[in-house]
Amino acid sequence: MTMADDDIALVHAVALAVLELGDEDLKTGFAMPYPDRAQSVLDRLTLTCLSRGTRPPRSLPDLVMWCGARPLIDWPLRLPREVLGGDGLLxxxxxxRPTGLCREWAEDGNAVRPDPIRDHLEKAAAPDRHLACREFLAEYQIVSDDEVTAFAGDRAARRTWRLVRDLYRPVPLALVRRGQAARCTVCRALSAPLASGGxxxxWEACPAGEQLPELLSATGSLVLAEAARRVISGVARVEQAVVGLVRSHGAAVTREVEGLRIDWPEGGHRFVLVFDHGDPALLARAVGRSAWRDRNPLVIVPAERLRARPDYRAVFGRLVVGAPTLVADAELVDLAGGSATWGEV
Ligand SMILES: [Zn+2]
Incomplete structure (x- = not known):
């Protein structure tokens, strides 16, 4: 392993530890002893800092402060230049909360993308219900007592609720203020109480921002577990849009472990990998690990990701293995009309 590989592995480990701390600990502090993964990451980073003549973070809260205030480019690490674009905050x-970049780093190195919803439905022997369940979960990232009662009167909702209810938890205290939790009225994600009020x-990219959310009693409400919410407001949101679009063109869509397989009504099929990466270098690494990388897949990301990084396509094109085609979700409308571009057999 080179030093850069070691340092990449260290950022991956820090990102995993931050994700594991979850909303609650990032907000309220840390009980001693620290969780094993967090302690081990803190030790590794301390050794690296000392060996390079830099003062290390003094504690886990200090490390979390580093992650929120110090871009990766300012860490005493020897990371490849191409992974240092963007704001670099974890x-x-x-x-x-952990940032999108933190989640991308946490995924780096996984052969199969982590997806607690997929794993849960496979265990429940219901992989064919995957797309329908994701639609339901996007609608109900938080669910009130009254809504659960109403599911009983609707056959489809009752069936889906039975399949997914184990993915829900009581509302964590970090998301409660004065006995209430909140649901964004634009994207239906949870809204977090701010220390300053409001x-x-x-969801980082939500246009609602601080717009007044719908308030629900926290008692009796349930929220989708944090890891599942990350999937729903990230890649699943893009995926739903892709599925809706290609179905409107008469295609059949199947959710497979790697991604989506699209079968066109006139014959032929295409493999599609959907991502929500903000960092094109980490995206190139993720595509390079995909079992579909040699199947000439379409790689789809939200258009806002491409707008946010003018060098997105260039960095991705330079680093990606094989010859996948990078497409913004907004460009699908044009592509779907022309089967010459889409209709790979
Ligand atoms: Zn929102």
Whole structure:
């Protein structure tokens, strides 16, 4: 392993540890002893800092502060230049949550993308219900007592609720203020209470921002577990849009472990990998690990990701293995009309 590989592995480990701490600990502090993974990451980073003549973070809260205030480019690490674009922060201080970049780093190195919803449905022997369940979960990232009662009167909702209810938890205290939790009225994600008053949608790209959310009694409400919410407001949101679009063109869509397989009504099929990466270098690494990388897949990301990084296509094109085609979700409308571009057999 080179030093750069070691340092990449260290950022991956820090990101995993931050995700594991979850909303609650990022907001309220840390009980001693620290969780094993967090302690081990802190030890590794301390050794690395000392060996390079830099003062290490003094504690786990200090490390979390580093993650929220110090871009990766300022860490005493020898990371390849191409992974140092963007703001480089692993913690979103306002929301007291890991950033999208943190999630991308946490996924780095996994052969199969982590997806607790997929794993849960496979265990429940219902992989064919995957797309329908994701639609339901996107609608109900938080569910009130009254809504659960109403599911009983609707056959489809009752069936889906039975399949997914184990993915839900009581509302964590970090998301409660004065006995209430909140749901964004634009994207239906949870809204987090801000220390300064008000609420902020937890989906970083939501246009609602601090717009007043719908308030629900926290008692009796349930929220989708944090790891599942990350999937829903990230890649699943893009995926739903892709599925809706290709179905409107008469195609059949199947959710497979790697991604989506699209079968066109006139024959032929295409493999599609959907991502929500903000970092094109980490995306190139993720596509390179995909079992579909040699199947000439379409790689789809939200258009806002491409707008946010003008060098997105260039960095991705330079680093990706094989010859996948990078497409913004907004460009699908054009592509779907022309089967010459889409209709790979
Ligand atoms: Zn929102």
């Amino acid at each position: 913690v979103d201080v306002r929301r007291s 609420w902020l949608c937890e």
